[in-house]
Amino acid sequence: MLQVISSSWALLLGMMLLMVGNGLQGTLLGVRGDIEGFSTFEMSIVMSAYFLGFLGGSRLTPGLIRRVGHVRVFAAMASFISAVLVLYATWANPWFWVVMRVIVGFCFSGVYVTAESWLNNAATNDTRGKALSLYMIVQMVGIVAAQGLLLTADPSGFMLFIIPSVLVSISFAPILLSISPTPAFESSRPMSLKELYMLSPLGCVGMFLLGGIFSAQFGMSAVYGAEVGLSLGQISLFVSAFYIGATLMQYPLGWFSDRMDRRVLIFAVSALGAAGALLAMFGGGSFQVLLAAAFIIGGTSNPLYSLLIAYTNDFIDLDDMAAVSGGLVFINGLGAISGPVITGWSMGIFGPPGYFLFIGMMLAISAVYAAWRMTQRAAPAVDETSGYTPVTMSTSAVAVELAIEEGAEDTEQGSESN
Template structure:
């Protein structure tokens, strides 16, 4: 582990700063939108822009890297993310903010892809699992820490917007000055959604529903807390409890899923998350039980992303895992794009407590679907499953999966790369033939 940290410390430091900024930015915008009376539905639409940007970024950033290189791409996208939050500080308008949220999502997806490709390039088969675990620790820790930064200034001012911009700009320094050599970012071929659904209906349905729940939590959690009259301090603690709950529950639930089966744990998490979501609707005034209940909601909700992803991977070969990773991100992002507007509409009709009700209904639908699927196909035995691996919302995270060898990653590279290699081989054959013909003509 020490060698892993020494080789990649600059990347982890840079990503930690970026996630601090990302955690602070999402909560800050939710609180400020409520204070500015944007309206719940408009705020939900605005917050969904981030996930729409993620979809665009995951599709276009690898092509950008292939054209201009990873260093220029990373620097340009970090500058774009840093600028977009400053635009939101200057122009306090929901439609400007929606456009900037799309820009931010696009930029952040590119930062994740480049950083993860760099980590993957630094890893070998023996260290990939350690790097992935440490990367997720840094990411979730940064997101949770970003919530607490909400307390250093008033959300009605411009100072917190500047802090987000500063954190993103500072993240450039350790990453771009790193002595690590530049990685090569492969463009992977994706597996179609219908094809993936035939492989694992529960996994695909779950990725969409969990994406909706995550979008609701990250996009509307701060709005709910502000509309309930919580102070800035309480809002930051509320969001921190949600995220830390997901982090603390993630590995124990993954360990259990390795031993008693993915479907059972998915069913347990979705049902328990739904129950605690509905119970939390009546606990907002109880300071003793409120934050623990919130942490439990996050603890059962957020790990479902990795559980559903690993459930799909159990039915795929290592090469197919890499090829399917982009589709998993797409499914989750589509759900996350719909989550904030749907939750906002419910909150506008039924009041702030519908935040929990929306998350509860989403998880209830997954519970019912999992129960139905349990009658359609026998679950895999524990021996037939792979090991649980935490997943992040970038297609390149699959390359850090310890079950995926380097040969499997190379096998998943797109047909364009294979055509290039084939062209070089043909050229080499032609040159060899010309050389042989020249030798025959020599006296």
């Protein structure tokens, strides 16, 4: 672990600052939108725009990197992010925010692709798993820390927009000054979505559903908090609970994942998350119940992402790893675009409980589909399955490919030891 920190500390520090900036802007916009009188539907479009930009960036950034190089792409994306984070406060108009969110989503996607390429280059076969674990931890720490910064200034003013802009600007200094050499970026054989679905139906369907769940958490949790009248401090704790649960539950669920039929675990975890959403729908009048529900939902939905990657990895060839990772992230992105919009529609019809209704339905569908898939294909032997590697839904296809490679490496080592 110390070896990973010594070789990648600048990258990890920079990514944590980036996640503070990104986590703060997501929550802040939800609070500021309520102050400005934006409707729930308008805010759902604003939040969805980030994921539209993110999906576009994940498709176009590799070409930009091959054309002009990592450093130039990284610096250009950084400039745009820093500028947009300040521009939000100059014009409180939902459609202007939509355009800004598309831009910032595109740029953050490009930053993640570039940074994760450097992480891959800095890691070895022996340290890849530890590097990914540290990467996930610093991301979660950054998002949770961002919620604390929400309490440092008045959300109706400019300061909370300036803080993430400054943090993002600072974050690139240690990365650009310390990371070398520039990693190579190779193209991979594309795989159609039909091919990917035939390879792992549960992986594809689960990834699509999780995209909607994650975007609802990341984009609409603060909107929900403002709708039900939570204070700024309560909104901060509520949003943090999702990510604290996600961090704490990754490793216990990963331990179970490597020792049983993953479809059974996917079913159980999805059902538990759906129960958490049901708890919030009927007990949401209590803030303590809301925190417990957020912890359960975050602690189940986020590890599901890693579970589905590991499950899909059980059925792929080594030559297909890059193509599969890109396809899974694309499917997840499609679901993420629709998540805030459907959540906003649900809240418009059913009121604030519609937020948890959408999340609960997505998790319930995931549980039912996992149960059905258990009747369609035999499970691979546990000792022949890939290893579980924790990764978050805010990463690019590069980190997903790293997780798949790490899982394949674990499988190979297990076969050699038998």
